[in-house]
Amino acid sequence: MRGRYGRFGGRYVSEVLIHVLEELEEAFERIYPTPEFQQEFHHLLRTYAGRPTPLYYARRLSERTGLKIYLKREDLVTGGSHKLNNSLGQALLAKRMGKRRIITETAAGQHGLSAAMAGNVVGLEVEIFMGVKDMERQASNVKRMRLLGAKVTPVTTGTGVLKDAVSDTLREWAKTSRTTHYLMGSAVGPAPFPEIVATFQSVIGEELRRQILEFEGRLPDAIVACGSGGSNAIGAFRPFLSDSDVRLYFIEGGGESLDADNSAAAFVLGRPGVLHGALMQIMQDEDGQIKPSKTRAAGLNYPGRGPEISYLCETGRVKPGYAFDREVFEAVKTTAECEGLIPALETAHAIAYVLNHPEEFDRGELVVINFSGRGDKDLDAIMRYFYED
Numbered sequence: 001m002r003g004r005y006g007r008f009g010g011r012y013v014s015e016v017l018i019h020v021l022e023e024l025e026e027a028f029e030r031i032y033p034t035p036e037f038q039q040e041f042h043h044l045l046r047t048y049a050g051r052p053t054p055l056y057y058a059r060r061l062s063e064r065t066g067l068k069i070y071l072k073r074e075d076l077v078t079g080g081s082h083k084l085n086n087s088l089g090q091a092l093l094a095k096r097m098g099k100r101r102i103i104t105e106t107a108a109g110q111h112g113l114s115a116a117m118a119g120n121v122v123g124l125e126v127e128i129f130m131g132v133k134d135m136e137r138q139a140s141n142v143k144r145m146r147l148l149g150a151k152v153t154p155v156t157t158g159t160g161v162l163k164d165a166v167s168d169t170l171r172e173w174a175k176t177s178r179t180t181h182y183l184m185g186s187a188v189g190p191a192p193f194p195e196i197v198a199t200f201q202s203v204i205g206e207e208l209r210r211q212i213l214e215f216e217g218r219l220p221d222a223i224v225a226c227g228s229g230g231s232n233a234i235g236a237f238r239p240f241l242s243d244s245d246v247r248l249y250f251i252e253g254g255g256e257s258l259d260a261d262n263s264a265a266a267f268v269l270g271r272p273g274v275l276h277g278a279l280m281q282i283m284q285d286e287d288g289q290i291k292p293s294k295t296r297a298a299g300l301n302y303p304g305r306g307p308e309i310s311y312l313c314e315t316g317r318v319k320p321g322y323a324f325d326r327e328v329f330e331a332v333k334t335t336a337e338c339e340g341l342i343p344a345l346e347t348a349h350a351i352a353y354v355l356n357h358p359e360e361f362d363r364g365e366l367v368v369i370n371f372s373g374r375g376d377k378d379l380d381a382i383m384r385y386f387y388e389d
């Protein structure tokens with residue numbers, strides 16, 4: 001069934017939104033394959049976002065682990081992470097659907113920024129909903145978004161965090177969908193969002209496949225990606241799903257410990273349930289109440305896992321794993337010292353998993369880590385961890 005990945009996914013929303021989502025699905029299926037759209041999207045990816053991103057052979061990380069490690073350098077995408085791939089795609093789609101405005105929500109501000117950038121490039125008004133608590137915590141990204149001309153609207157409902165902002169954005173969309181597109185930031189939400197986001201992010205895996213074949217003449221033994229909603233992971237994995245010899249690892253935030261009040265490891269601690277319009281793996285208590293997830297990496301701090309990743313983990317095609325905060329900070333340092341690169345805390349989860357799970361990899365195996373973003377945004381947290389904690 002369309003919009004379903006096994007039992008996951010679907011469209012658990014109000015009657016009003018069903019119609020809006022159907023319109024979006026129809027428009028995406030009609031517009032995306034056209035040569036005009038493809039040409040404009042890939043032109044922007046090349047000349048604005050900075051694609052293709054390099055596949056970098058990490059010689060010193062390889063020596064340290066006895067593996068052959070490549071890094072897919074999404075940190076070099078404009079804005080510092082993979083997020084712009086999807087934002088550019090959806091902004092272009094919205095423009096071609098005749099919308100004049102995009103709305104979205106953001107927690108750490110990284111997705112809000114990429115949406116503001118994409119909106120400006122394409123020529124759309126941008127409004128970002130953000131929990132009041134998150135606005136305080138991420139004041140510098142609020143300034144950046146405002147400098148780009150985006151309207152940042154504080155969300156005071158609920159506890160003033162991401163999940164409340166998502167609910168508010170869905171409500172706003174139901175009222176304004178004639179002129180407005182909701183630019184979903186990860187491979188989550190009601191159908192067709194997970195499919196749209198995965199499609200735009202698949203550029204990562206398509207490039208990676210060409211590059212590794214060129215360098216090594218064969219496919220990798222494993223691809224490792226971090227995630228919460230799962231957009232960078234599904235983007236890297238998609239072109240390899242039917243290559244059963246390529247192992248796929250999805251690494252989530254272990255937090256401080258697996259104690260459910262201190263973690264974001266939804267594949268260990270959660271179970272399937274409905275959140276923000278889709279059935280997916282979520283952190284929840286016995287009564288089905290969403291449990292707040294907890295990790296030092298803001299980008300992994302969402303209680304749900306996208307429906308396709310939920311399905312692929314359930315069927316065993318993708319192996320879920322997690323990394324604890326302390327392993328993540330150590331991985332940042334190791335990567336900085338070995339390779340001169342400071343990964344985002346999110347990205348460092350994937351690196352930490354490879355460094356700390358030698359039992360998963362045979363000596364000399366070809367392992368690609370999706371290097372989803374750079375760590376400049378996390379510098380204060382990294383310094384606090386090493387020099388104050």
Ligand SMILES: *Cc1c(COP(=O)(O)O)cnc(C)c1O
Binds near residue numbers: 082083226347
């Ligand atoms: C937002 C973010 C993530 C998590 O998002 P996914 O949709 O799960 O990929 C991972 N890495 C970085 C650098 C991010 O900014």
